[in-house]
């Protein structure tokens with residue numbers, strides 16, 4: 594659906610300004626909710642603005658639906674922009690227009706519908722985002738969440754195939770953030786709109802996205818399905834973002850005996866009572882050092898850091914794996930004796946809730 598190929602962007606290449614994006618390769622599938630996460634200045638906004646050509650790449654190519662659009666101009670550019678809606682952090686509503694007037698604005702600009710058709714479409718869009726009763730209000734009379742709903746309705750006005758969300762929830766409180774993310778997921782499901790969401794919060798990615806790319810200083814340092822990246826982050830930047838989302842610092846395990854493992858239960862396995870049975874069968878003890886449970890989109894997960902002592906440790910690990918539990922060694926004694934096939938993490942810290 595969207596393909597960025599070997600993208601480099603410098604804002605003043607002739608004056609020798611260093612690139613803010615370096616050789617980006619990214620593909621977003623049709624109907625996906627794709628997240629781009631990174632710290633301030635990582636290049637997220639620049640990257641997302643390349644998709645609707647609000648920025649042009651210094652080198653590299655942009656494809657939408659397998660059509661090269663890198664140099665699109667005139668009518669082609671106009672059509673491209675109409676097919677890609679955009680939602681902004683600070684809503685960018687017209688303060689002198691009503692809610693209905695804001696949503697009508699892109700339809701009036703497109704000039705394809707009659708006034709009656711525009712009015713009917715605006716009514717349907719406002720109903721879809723839950724603002725049917727607010728059509729005649731002005732933006733100043735709305736809460737932040739309501740303003741963002743207007744922004745979303747306006748972005749959908751021209752039936753786009755792609756929605757770009759630039760920090761769409763960053764100005765909202767956590768509860769309103771959840772409601773706006775739910776709305777975006779409903780729209781994605783009902784209308785099949787592909788969504789590209791940029792954020793600096795891993796929690797937004799965890800709640801709403803299918804896949805994620807982590808951007809650091811203009812480079813993609815990690816990319817994959819959200820469950821894999823969130824539960825098993827491999828790059829230090831990703832680990833820091835997950836730790837920040839979990840709201841806790843590292844836990845020292847230096848003085849704790851036993852073999853330190855991280856166990857990850859996902860899907861149905863997140864609720865299976867496997868630990869007690871394995872402890873009995875293999876004569877081992879588990880001390881829980883930390884853990885977290887939650888959801889990635891709607892899928893439950895549980896992740897525990899444990900210290901394993903006594904009995905048949907290798908047998909216990911094999912039984913955990915047979916039960917569908919992902920096992921990673923994170924430190925402690927006897928790590929060297931584990932069978933092959935168990936992921937070993939170099940770090941000696943646990944990050945827990």
Ligand SMILES: Nc1ncnc2c1ncn2[C@@H]1O[C@H](COP(=O)(O)OP(=O)(O)OP(=O)(O)O)[C@@H](O)[C@H]1O
Pocket residue numbers: 604613631632633634635636637638639640793
């Ligand atoms: N129009 C511009 N001219 C010159 N430099 C720019 C321009 N736009 C962005 N930059 C620079 O490009 C780099 C990436 O900025 P960008 O806004 O894409 O990052 P970001 O990850 O979205 O950060 P934030 O979350 O703070 O918006 C920054 O160093 C920024 O100063």
